[in-house]
Structures are given as C-alpha cells and as structure tokens.
Amino acid sequence: MTDTTLVGWRGWLLDAAPSSRRQARLGRWYRAWMAFRRNGLAMTGLGVVLALVLMALIAPLVADPATANLQVLEDRLQPWSAQHWFGTDELGRDILVRILFGARITLTIVALVSLIVVPIGLAIGLPAGYFGGWIDAVLMRITDIFLSFPRLVLALAFAAALGPGIENAVIAISLTTWPPYARLARAETLTRRRAEFIEAAELQGASHLRILLTQIVPLCLPSVIIRLTLDMAGIILTAAGLGFLGLGAQPPAAEWGAMVSSGRQVLLDQWWVATIPGIAIFITSLGFNLLGDGLRDVADSRSA
Amino acid sequence: MSEAPLLDVRNLRVTYPSDEGDFVAVRDISFTLGRERLGIVGESGSGKSTTGRAIMGLVAEPGRVEAEELKLGDTDLLNLDEKGFRQIRGKRVAMILQDPKYSLDPVMSVGHQIAETHRCHFGSNAKAAKAAALEMLSAVHIRDPERVYALFPHQVSGGMGQRVMIAMMLIAGPDLLIADEPTSALDVTVQHQVLAIMDDLVRRRGMGLILISHNLHLVSAFCDRVLVMYGGRVVETCVASELATARHPYTRGLLASLPELGRRRAELPQLQRDPAWALEAT
C-alpha cells in the first residue's frame, strides 16, 4: 500500500488516530467533502446555491432597496444597457436589482419551509416507525390525509382563506411538503429499529427518547436532507407559481414568480421582462437538484 | 499429466486506485490448476475472493487486473472483453457464492432460474430447459425435483438453496467451478452434505474446483492442494493432507491458535504477525 504523508491541517483532518471528538467529526466531514468534490455536476450545483446565497446577501449592499421598486416610467421596457444590465420592466424598474432582491425572497421561503418541514416530518415519522402499533397507524393516517392534498390547490385554499402574502404561502407550502419526510423518517426508523446497536442501547437502560434522539435521528438525517435538497426545486417552483397567481409575495415586492407573471403581457416584444426571472428560477432549481444528487451520491458511496 | 493445465495464473495483480493511494488486493500470485481440487485459504483482506473474481472477470471498475498470464485452457482471460466473458461464464467457468439468499433472484422460482441458465447458453426451448433443470435438481440429490422446481428462494432452506445454486452453475457444463465460501452461511451438518454433493459432481464430470474459504480444516480435508494467502500473496502451497506439517509461520501460527476439542489450553497461542510476510515472494 502506498504511503501518503500529509502535513498541515489536511494531515490533522485525515489523521488515522484523532485525539478529540472535534477532530474526529471534522475529519469525517472533510472526507465526505473530498468525495463530493470529485463530482463535477454536484460542485456546479453547489456553486449555484452559493451564488444564490451570495446574491441575497449582497443585494442591499449593491443597490439601494428603494431602487428595486423605483418606477421610472420614461425608461420602461428598455432592453439591456449600461445603466440597466438586464433592462427594465413594464414599470421602469431595473430587472437586475429586482432579481437580486427576489433572491432574498426565494431564499427566505426555502429556509422557512425547510425549518418547518424537517422537524415536523421527523417528529411524526420517528415515533411511528419506532413504536409501531396504533401509534404508527394513527400517525400514518394523519400523514396520508395531508399527502392527499395537491400542493398548489391547498396553497390556493389557504391564500383564499388567510389572504395572500409570503407567510401564508410558506405555511401552505409547508403543510403539503412535510408528509413525504414523515414517511421517509418512518422507513429509515423501521430499517434500523432491529439493529444490534439499538438493542445494545436498550440493554444499557437508555430511554426511548434517548434512543430516538441520539441513535436514530443521526441515521435519518442524511436521507432527509438529501430529499429536502431535491425538493427545493419543487418548493421554489410552487412559490413562484403562487407568486405568479398573485398569492405569494405581494407587489411591489420583487418576487421572481410575480415578475414572470407581470411580464406576460409584453412577452412577445419585450421578452426579457418575463424570461429573465424565469431563467433565474430555472437555474436555481437546477442548482438545487444537482446539489441534491451529489449529496445522495456521496451518501450512497459511504454506505455502500 | 501431460495435458495443458485447466487454469494458468502467473503473476496476477489486482489493484484498486483510491483517494488515499493504490490498494493492491492481489500481489503477483501464480498457480496452475488441473482437474483437481484446489483450496485457497485466507482471512479477510488476504485477496482470496478477489482472485476468484479476477478469474471470472468480475473485478469492478476502477479495479485493474494485470498478469503475465491468465489463461483458462487456451482462452486468454486477460484481454477478454465483457462480451467474451459473458460467453465463458457458466459455460466454461462458474462461481458459487456464499449466501443463496442473496445470490438467487427472489422473484423467480428456483427451477425457472436454473432453466433460464440452460436457455441462455444452449438456446433451448422452454420444455427442454425445464427437463434439463429437473435433471440437474436430481443430480444434486434433491428428492422431489418437481416440487422444488416451483419453489421460490425464500421458501427454500440454506442447504437446499446452495444445492440449487450448484445446479444452476453446473447445468451448462463448465470445466472449472469456483466456490467462494459456499458453506460458511450453513450449519455444520448441512455443510458436509453440500460439500459432499459438490465433491461428487466435480469428480464425476472431471472438473476442476477452486474452494475459497477461511476454514483451514475444512479446506484441508476437502481439497487435494492448498494455497494459503496473506496480504495478497501466497505464503504457502502444500498438499492438503500435509497441512499439519506446514512450514510458513503464518500457517503454523493460524493452526496453533485454533481451539481444539479435546485439547484444553488455558490460553490460546496468538498469531504474531510479521510484516515481512506481506513483502515476501511466493
């Protein structure tokens, strides 16, 4: 076997005999990163997602928030120029700036949905898989009920009931997105339930809660996170769809879906007004998909 | 025995490249096999299973198989492409794996799987294939072949599953059978039955057999010759019956460390590994 002597922080991370929990954990992450790095498409996906985050962060630094909504009617429907890199929309607003601020809204929706959906999914799926019996039956029937709603229709119903707006859009999307995660958590739990290390934990007197939190959750998280990343595209599209229908972020907020919608009337002559936010949606969704695929490849190869 | 050997292996090397450097699973081993029973014994990581897979062309990418000579009869295995391998697998060389639970297709009846092998190699029609399959099931001493033909893998016990595997692998009449831990997943009494059946068939058909196992005693009782592998190398070659007088310290150490019924020792001698063993030439 060839010997590769590693020095510096790489050597510390890849040390075969770590001397602290932190070193061990960081080493593990680094090895996973090394595996991830090899996948070109996955790195592209990661790049896109990071770009999205960057855009969202620098938006207020690059442009005054007011300019996103600044209507200069004399300049409306202009193609790209030195002053407006992506042109202007039907109200004379700079499209590039609106794309940047739209990124913030997209990111907000994605983050909020994730924060709601993952804990709920785990909280319902884990006990269902772990305890079985009537607990499983009840929880799964509840899950089935929510699963049977088509996402957009429920979102529309919510918007109609509660009124349009980002918060309600987030709630509506979350309510229809969590069921698959509960199912996934339940499936993973069922698979691991009979593992010997779970029996060993029982043997030591661990309570059910301790076993669920310390033993089973770490096993479920990778697949849940991968699923979430792959779902992001769908979430973004649903949010854009709601925006398109006027039920998400309300004007004059610069939400990508709403931008596509309002650009419909001028689609044939000033195509950039609708198409550019459309491209932004497309690239972002694609990025998340590639990232999710890459993560899944890494997870599969590590468990193989 | 002036005929050409059934299998000629010279300086076989199997390498798996990885992030952290190349891993050499099999290092320049050489042996020949006639129509006899050869046992390859070793522990995990010794390279014994990889050797078997290299002969079958089953070393998955990115693994690399290199050798000075790797011939089955007069077929050069080294430069054979996937299509070529598909033609010889089953027909000239066959492999039996450890657990029939995993090596049999769970959604097809066992008889159907055996018949399918026949159809694949001989292009026979369904009736002829079924008849051949039934004949094979009798050959592995299954008393009620018609009934067993229709069973699914999960309905069949371990020992019987292995016999089905043997039937499936031998139906096309290969010259060489490679058995990779064929009895490790079975109970001791069943192990002997399965081995006896293999022994019977191999002898009657004049086949060569390579038995890969970690069980020294089993291999020495069953085979004619034994190769002991360690760290990818062959450290000992001997006639099976003379294993007790093995010379290499690894083999001797291994034999000594096994608990024996009838010989009570307070402490078992532990094998002391010498790093030099991994570097020696055959």
Added chain:
Amino acid sequence: MISLEHVSVSYGSGTYRIKAASDVSFEVAEGEAFGLVGESGSGKSTVLRAIAGLIPHAEGRVALNSQEMQGRRTKAERKMVQMVFQDPYGSLHPNQTVDQTLAMPIAIHALGNADRRVAATLREVGLGPEHRYRYPHQLSGGQRQRVAIARALILEPRILLLDEPTSALDVSVQAEILNLLARLRRDLGLTALMVSHDLAVIAHLCERIAVMSHGEVIEITTAEALSSGRVTHPYTRQLLRSNRGFDRSGAEIVEAAS
C-alpha cells in the same frame, strides 16, 4: 446467579406461531462459565436475549442474583447484566466514535468520571487512546469487538452474556478475543453465559454446556465430557461428529425435504 425456570418464547400467532424456545430451565452459579450450543434455529440466542431482558413477552421465570426479573427492566436491573453481540459491524453505531459509544452508558446511569472510566476500560480490553476517537468503520473487526466488550464492561456488570462473540471475526483474531474474554472473566469474577455453534470454542471457554435444538434443551453436559466424547444424546453425538471436520467417507448424502 442465573436461574431459568420453564422459559418459553413464541412469536406470531395462529398458524404462524413459532416457538423459538420452549420450557428451558437451567442454573448458572456465580463465577461460572456456561455455554449454550446448537445450530441455527435452536433457540440459543433467544434464550440469551430473554435473560438480557430484550424479550419482554417471554414466559417463565428468569432470576438474576436471586432477584426475579419481571416485565420491562429497571436501570439497576439492566446494570447487572450486559451483552456482547455477534456482529461487530452491527453492534456499534456507525456515526458515533468509540468515545461516544462508551460515554453513553456512563451518562445514562450517571456514574460520573466519564473520561477516566472510558480511558481505563479501553486499556482493559487492550485498546489505546489512538482508538478512542475513531469511528467504527476505521477499526478492524477485532478492534470493534473489543469496543463492544468494553461497552459491556463499563457498567461493571455481574453477568456477561456473549452471543457468538467470535463467529464474525477472522480466525487469527478469534484467539485474541477468546483469550481476552477468559482473562477478563477471571480478573473481574464475572459470571459468563456464552452462545455458539462452534463446539471447540465453547468447550475452550465454558465448564458446563447445554445443548439446544429446536428450542429445547437436549442435554446439559460438561466440557470434559464433550472433549472425551462421553455424551449420551444422539443429537449431541451428531454435533460432535460434524465438528470433527469433513470426512469424505462418513458424509452421507441425505436426500432432505426443504
């Protein structure tokens, strides 16, 4: 120390009811090493798990250290008996370091001095600080099994249950682990109950041995008797013969039904 009376374990119901163990009774004195040998499906692992308290629906009476065990075990009852499982790959959590695996029982029972205890137990099983923060996939089979033994010992139990502790290990590692178990048993005065299908391994470690088949105890004998072939039951005799190794002349080709 261990007393079983008419212990039975069944799974399923109606036509699919399987009796994994039926009417098993035996006793193990304190400090003794007792073996359970049999083929797969004999019920030996089931009996072990019933003693460990992993089968709450087991029938019959199980008493440990003269205390009868009923239903779900308390923490104090669990502390008394620990088990080493067969598969070193499956009995350690893949995402936890050795340190975390060993620290959990200490935390559950609030024993304190976690750092010192973990280090001491690792030393006791022949591992060092360089293994402490590794993950299971970074350890060899023998090392993993040592960690499993360390985990069993860290609660200082009186009874150690061993479920085929060396069957999944390489032959050369088997001797190390068997020696380690024999030494620990001696040094710590443990009562040991070991399950295996390998007669030689059982006879090496245990003094008294129960032979099981199809859920029942066929015979209780001693290692001495087994070694010299003085056994009464024909099934035991058959087991002995099989363990002797493959014998071409003696292997009958039996046409078995499935």
